Amino acid sequence: xxxRHVNGKILTTDVPxxxxxxxxxRRWLRAFSAVxxxxxxxxxxxxxxxxxxxxxxxxxxGLGGIxxxxxxxKQLDGASVTxxxxxxxxxxxxxxxxxxxxxxxxxxxxxxxADFIPAGVKWIPExxxxxxxxxxxxxxxGGQRIAYDYLVVATGLQLDYAQIExxxxxxxxxxxxxxxxxxxxxxxxxxxxxxxxRQKGGQALMTLPSGPLxxxxxxxxxxxxxxxxxxxxxxxxxxxxxxxxGLPTDTVFxxxxxxxxxxxxxxxxxxxxxxxxxxxxxxxxxxxxxxxSPEGQRETLxxxxxxxxxxxxxxxxxxxxxxAWKEGGFAPGGWLEVDKATLQHRRYKNVFGIGDINGTPRGxxxxxxxxxxxxxxxxxxxxxxxxxxDARFDGYTSCPLIVREGSAMxxxxxxxxxxxxxxxxxxxxxxxxxxxxxKVRMLKPAYVSVLKGRV
Amino acid sequence: MYExxxxxxxxxxxxxxxxxxxxxxxLVFAALTLAALLRRDAAWRAAWPVALxxxxxxxxxxxxxxxxxxxxSLGELKYWVDWLALAGxxxxxxxxxxxxxxxxxxxxxxxxx
Numbered sequence: 373x374x375x376r377h378v379n380g381k382i383l384t385t386d387v388p389x390x391x392x393x394x395x396x397x398r399r400w401l402r403a404f405s406a407v408x409x410x411x412x413x414x415x416x417x418x419x420x421x422x423x424x425x426x427x428x429x430x431x432x433x434g435l436g437g438i439x440x441x442x443x444x445x446k447q448l449d450g451a452s453v454t455x456x457x458x459x460x461x462x463x464x465x466x467x468x469x470x471x472x473x474x475x476x477x478x479x480x481x482x483x484x485x486a487d488f489i490p491a492g493v494k495w496i497p498e499x500x501x502x503x504x505x506x507x508x509x510x511x512x513x514g515g516q517r518i519a520y521d522y523l524v525v526a527t528g529l530q531l532d533y534a535q536i537e538x539x540x541x542x543x544x545x546x547x548x549x550x551x552x553x554x555x556x557x558x559x560x561x562x563x564x565x566x567x568x569x570r571q572k573g574g575q576a577l578m579t580l581p582s583g584p585l586x587x588x589x590x591x592x593x594x595x596x597x598x599x600x601x602x603x604x605x606x607x608x609x610x611x612x613x614x615x616x617x618g619l620p621t622d623t624v625f626x627x628x629x630x631x632x633x634x635x636x637x638x639x640x641x642x643x644x645x646x647x648x649x650x651x652x653x654x655x656x657x658x659x660x661x662x663x664x665s666p667e668g669q670r671e672t673l674x675x676x677x678x679x680x681x682x683x684x685x686x687x688x689x690x691x692x693x694x695x696a697w698k699e700g701g702f703a704p705g706g707w708l709e710v711d712k713a714t715l716q717h718r719r720y721k722n723v724f725g726i727g728d729i730n731g732t733p734r735g736x737x738x739x740x741x742x743x744x745x746x747x748x749x750x751x752x753x754x755x756x757x758x759x760x761x762d763a764r765f766d767g768y769t770s771c772p773l774i775v776r777e778g779s780a781m782x783x784x785x786x787x788x789x790x791x792x793x794x795x796x797x798x799x800x801x802x803x804x805x806x807x808x809x810x811k812v813r814m815l816k817p818a819y820v821s822v823l824k825g826r827v
Numbered sequence: 828m829y830e831x832x833x834x835x836x837x838x839x840x841x842x843x844x845x846x847x848x849x850x851x852x853x854l855v856f857a858a859l860t861l862a863a864l865l866r867r868d869a870a871w872r873a874a875w876p877v878a879l880x881x882x883x884x885x886x887x888x889x890x891x892x893x894x895x896x897x898x899x900s901l902g903e904l905k906y907w908v909d910w911l912a913l914a915g916x917x918x919x920x921x922x923x924x925x926x927x928x929x930x931x932x933x934x935x936x937x938x939x940x
Contacts, residue, residue, distance in 0.1 A: 821840055
């Protein structure tokens with residue numbers, strides 16, 4: 373250490389190698405040097421890429437398809453990875469409820485698909501029109517026959533609005549007819565209709581079919597937000613909200629503790645529930661909706677605002693293929709026949725499934741893909757290496773359940789409906805600002821990280 | 828560890844989404860720091876109180892305003908996790924303010940030569 377005398381004061385300066393730096397500077401240096409250290413500790417350990425010339429086809433460019441492709445490009449050296457999907461726009465679907473309730477502008481849920489296709493991946497902008505798993509090939513809308521060694525099915529699901537007589541997706545936004553699921557335009561139209569409805573209030577009919585749904589929390593979020601928007605506008609008192617579900621009595625959500633909490637909240641908000649009441653027809657011009665009981669009894673009700681949640685099933689291309697379940701509860705919907713633990717096809721061992729298409733007990737959410745994409749990439753790599761898939765999925769899914777503007781609950785659970793909070797200090801049943809902040813600010817960056825195969 | 832990695836990725840993607848603003852702030856910080864380092868009469872020691880005071884003001888303002896800027900309100904902070912998260916965010920903005928104010932104040936408060 374050197375000492376200098378300046379204006380009668382003794383200043384010390386460090387000598388390289390002396391280990392006695394200025395304390396302030398030393399703190400900064402330590403802080404900066406810790407950055408890569410923290411990233412290094414936190415980042416998953418990178419393994420050497422496995423050499424292979426495997427041909428891998430991924431059907432679908434949604435979150436699941438792209439996330440698996442990103443991971444395979446890191447894990448495999450020499451593989452040919454091809455994504456087949458004609459969609460030019462990538463939808464951030466978890467943001468649809470935010471658009472449909474006036475919280476987000478629509479541009480936040482739209483990105484060019486090309487922006488997310490990983491480097492080195494071949495993208496064929498066509499749709500798969502036929503799976504031929506016996507011959508290890510797919511046919512595309514452009515007439516190509518593409519052979520593969522391994523296939524990842526990531527097609528997403530089919531919104532079956534056609535099951536509702538008189539339903540016209542193009543009419544969403546007019547005459548109080550709304551639906552958050554149909555896409556970004558429908559989400560915008562839904563908000564416009566909700567904004568108009570809340571000015572005067574009136575009769576709102578909210579719906580929820582039975583059967584597998586993507587983001588099963590969305591119909592509940594929409595109901596909470598309709599009530600909140602009416603309350604904000606001062607028109608809740610002269611409005612009535614009826615929630616019709618095809619589910620059994622006292623059931624609106626598959627996790628009991630959450631279900632009971634939601635029902636208690638709705639009771640306090642004056643929302644009326646109708647069980648075993650399935651939306652079967654709508655007359656948008658006359659603003660009438662028809663509901664049916666399991667016994668076939670029909671009831672037609674007028675509305676000022678109707679939120680339609682369509683039944684959902686596998687796309688025809690999967691449903692009509694040999695990849696679909698042939699028996700059991702997932703067969704009617706034509707869902708992909710995968711093992712719920714390994715996500716490997718039960719009969720075609722070179723086929724894996726990811727995302728909404730999977731015929732598994734729960735979890736058609738982005739959170740499910742976040743947790744299962746690394747698993748699918750790992751298990752597929754195992755199979756390519758001639759080993760058995762050894763990673764097992766617990767069915768993790770998550771629902772940031774908005775209860776009003778500014779507050780949400782962060783609910784995470786597994787196949788068994790057991791609550792599985794990622795951070796032990798987070799109380800899933802506690803409505804909170806942090807859960808809201810995560811929903812509106814943090815989950816899209818997390819989603820993009822999943823697309824890039826980093827988390 | 829996964830949660831830390833996830834959070835780092837969220838911060839990274841958030842910064843990436845706002846890269847023009849981030850770049851502008853980095854350039855301003857670099858320009859101020861360089862200018863202050865090149866001036867022999869820059870008063871770093873005297874700048875600290877100014878930077879700290881600015882950080883406290885920005886931190887408090889952030890704490891009070893962030894909920895409404897994110898379409899919520901202070902009334903929605905329901906348990907300690909909410910308060911901790913908001914305090915952490917406010918501290919981040921305070922740190923940013925200190926980083927910008929320190930070289931600026933060092934430039935403005937020159938030592939007598």
